[in-house]
Amino acid sequence: KESTVPEYHRLPSRNEQRRAIAKAERFRELLEIDERRARRYLSGEADDGPPGTAVVNRYLDRGFYVASPLVEVRAFRRFVRTTQGRYIKQAQLEPRTGHDFRGVELTGERTLPVAWTVRTARPMRRDEDGALADEEEAEPIERQTLLEGWRERRNIDGRVYHVLETDDGERYLRAWFASVAERVDRPDGVAADEPWVHVDLSEQTLVLYRGDTPTYATLVSTGIEGNETPTGLFEIRRKHITDTMSNIGPDAGDDRYSIEDVPWTQYFEGAVALHTAFWHTRFGLPRSHGCVNMTPFDAHYVFGRTWPELPAGWDGVSTENTPLRGSHVLVTQ
Secondary structure, eight states: OOSSEEEESSOOOHHHHHHHHHHHHHHHHHHTTOHHHHHHHHHTSSOOSOOOOTTEEEEEOTTOBOOOSEEEEETTEEEEEOTTSOEEEGGGOOOOOOOOOOOEEOOSSSOSOEEEESSOBOOEEEOTTSOEEEOTTSOOBOTTOBOTTEEEEEEETTEEEEEEEETTEEEEEEGGGEEEEOOOOOOTTOOTTOEEEEEETTTTEEEEEETTEEEEEEEOBOBOTTSOOOOEEEEOOEEEEEEEEEEOSTTOGGGOEEEEEEEEEEEEETTEEEEEOOSOOOTTSOOBSSSEEEOHHHHHHHHTTSSSOOOTTOSEEEOTTSSOOOOEEEEEO
């Protein structure tokens, strides 16, 4: 939750902690003057302030994420121990546990299409003159609400609306307030018994299929402008229970990030993957660097039903140079 947070190789003494903090403060001062000079100082290439301490492994930017199984105490100071065996002062971190939204299983009673609100919306109704107007007395529909009464999209006076069926008749939502998961045909090359995934970028939805049968639907977050999720038909090549994702090289600029132990990760095109995003709640709207973000529940659900299957006790599996089959991922605009 702060910038330039020291991550230690081991539990630091109070003096080591003071030296680490002094270097971080000097770095922030230099950053206001010359970023290149500040970066050289922080990396140890330039002697431009307090020397710091060798017990520091690295300094973390604000918004970096670490995974931790426990907290340790030394001299009344509480430190989080990361899964990499490093230590960070607990007060400089804040927890992220993930959003509790989840999609819907598709059965005989519920099938596609399925719709959700993606922004808080107030339904509209027809007034006495037949024109559409906000239903002022109606409670707003919170975002990520499953729209049980969704019936269709309809063009009304040149604009597209979602039509909802209620006990009081039809209600309407403007097009951008909701997303709809709809059925698509099984692509050529996808086996009749294969579990496969369809990601719809325009709707920000994901549907899991088994052959021709849709089995699960949910909201996702795909790549933002400039980091668009690629379209096409791909195969899942690697799956990991957790994997670290980062962009911290010299060319990262303002787009620096580091996230340890991203759960339920499935790579299907280079570094582009289906995976959990526990750091935001904007499912149904673009948010990622190109990957397909899901809530923890949804990512786990899909991970457990796609190919290749993960052998018991394994952390990851790959189809490369093996006879294993990977599920297809169809990404459409």
